[in-house]
Amino acid sequence: MPIRFDDSLQALSLVIMEQLGPDTLERGVVLRDASGRLAFFAPDPLDPATIERVAQHLREKLGSYARFDRVVADCNDFGASTILCDATALPVLIGASRTRLLDRRMVGADWLRAPAPMSAQPRRFVFASLKGGVGRSTGLAVAAVALASRGLRVLAIDLDIEAPGLGPMLLDPGTLPEFGVLDALVENGLSGLDNAFLADLVGPSALAGGRGRIDVIPVLGRRSLENPADVLAKIARAYIEDIGPDGAVATLRDQIATLLDRLSDAARYDAILVDARAGLHETTASSLLGLGAEVLLFGLDEPQTFQGFRVLLAHLARFGDPAEPAPEWLSRINLVQASIKIPAAWARRVRRQAILA
Numbered sequence: 001m002p003i004r005f006d007d008s009l010q011a012l013s014l015v016i017m018e019q020l021g022p023d024t025l026e027r028g029v030v031l032r033d034a035s036g037r038l039a040f041f042a043p044d045p046l047d048p049a050t051i052e053r054v055a056q057h058l059r060e061k062l063g064s065y066a067r068f069d070r071v072v073a074d075c076n077d078f079g080a081s082t083i084l085c086d087a088t089a090l091p092v093l094i095g096a097s098r099t100r101l102l103d104r105r106m107v108g109a110d111w112l113r114a115p116a117p118m119s120a121q122p123r124r125f126v127f128a129s130l131k132g133g134v135g136r137s138t139g140l141a142v143a144a145v146a147l148a149s150r151g152l153r154v155l156a157i158d159l160d161i162e163a164p165g166l167g168p169m170l171l172d173p174g175t176l177p178e179f180g181v182l183d184a185l186v187e188n189g190l191s192g193l194d195n196a197f198l199a200d201l202v203g204p205s206a207l208a209g210g211r212g213r214i215d216v217i218p219v220l221g222r223r224s225l226e227n228p229a230d231v232l233a234k235i236a237r238a239y240i241e242d243i244g245p246d247g248a249v250a251t252l253r254d255q256i257a258t259l260l261d262r263l264s265d266a267a268r269y270d271a272i273l274v275d276a277r278a279g280l281h282e283t284t285a286s287s288l289l290g291l292g293a294e295v296l297l298f299g300l301d302e303p304q305t306f307q308g309f310r311v312l313l314a315h316l317a318r319f320g321d322p323a324e325p326a327p328e329w330l331s332r333i334n335l336v337q338a339s340i341k342i343p344a345a346w347a348r349r350v351r352r353q354a355i356l357a
Contacts, residue, residue, distance in 0.1 A: 037068070055070075301337070
């Protein structure tokens with residue numbers, strides 16, 4: 001029976017424990033390349049005969065999941081020190097054994113970075129869900145209205161780039177800004193984002209009712225709606241990493257975090273509300289992990305929700321050590337029962353604004 005993806009780490013760990021011992025497995029690093037193939041980097045010197053013996057065992061056990069070029073390397077091999085010292089290697093538990101996994105990916109690399117520490121003021125709140133249609137965006141709109149009714153100043157940002165809804169819900173054609181988040185992600189790597197551009201990202205919402213303030217950054221600004229045929233072309237480029245003149249790489253998580261940092265003026269706003277993309281798409285990591293926010297994770301009482309929670313929380317568990325106190329970021333993940341009743345007056349205002357838009 002051939003080895004499959006879910007079996008491959010277990011198969012590698014059994015070979016390394018049998019041939020080199022559990023201590024070597026724990027102190028070494030497993031490299032998984034972009035296609036899913038594996039190699040093991042041992043933390044100690046190994047003689048050539050041992051390397052060849054272990055490599056042969058791994059090729060037999062892993063089959064197509066063994067790396068082509070070198071399936072075993074010791075600490076003296078070319079490039080091995082870089083792999084063994086890479087801080088992005090995640091501790092993983094394989095049965096009763098431990099090792100470190102360096103997971104090379106073409107997409108989704110932002111999921112491999114630890115959650116950001118809590119942001120400075122103003123506080124950030126991410127409204128997230130593992131599926132659409134559960135009232136996440138409506139919940140954000142209701143929260144924004146409730147905060148504004150108490151005289152607070154709110155910035156609402158739509159990061160659900162491929163299914164935007166917050167702009168039409170909170171803005172009307174007269175207050176729609178020139179640009180949106182989609183433009184910011186495209187222009188960031190080309191012409192840059194000056195203060196004039198940032199000002200043209202923000203539109204005021206009439207739902208504030210003249211008490212507090214609700215500023216909104218939609219996904220699609222006026223320019224995009226005037227040129228709808230170009231929107232898909234922009235989306236195709238929005239997720240691309242930015243490469244600076246010095247060669248520094250800014251992933252989507254970096255770009256969004258920098259954008260929010262530039263907009264996070266405590267003298268201007270009391271809270272920042274972010275509408276995240278639904279699901280576990282690679283771009284969702286920027287909202288859930290990269291903003292140092294309080295995360296409100298909406299879900300319905302149904303199997304799909306709990307399957308998604310299991311996947312997400314199992315991944316996040318790799319950023320914590322069961323022997324250590326719970327990390328601070330864990331206290332900022334809050335499960336919210338979705339599609340509950342909201343006050344009728346707020347619901348009517350949100351619906352009326354959506355119709356007018």
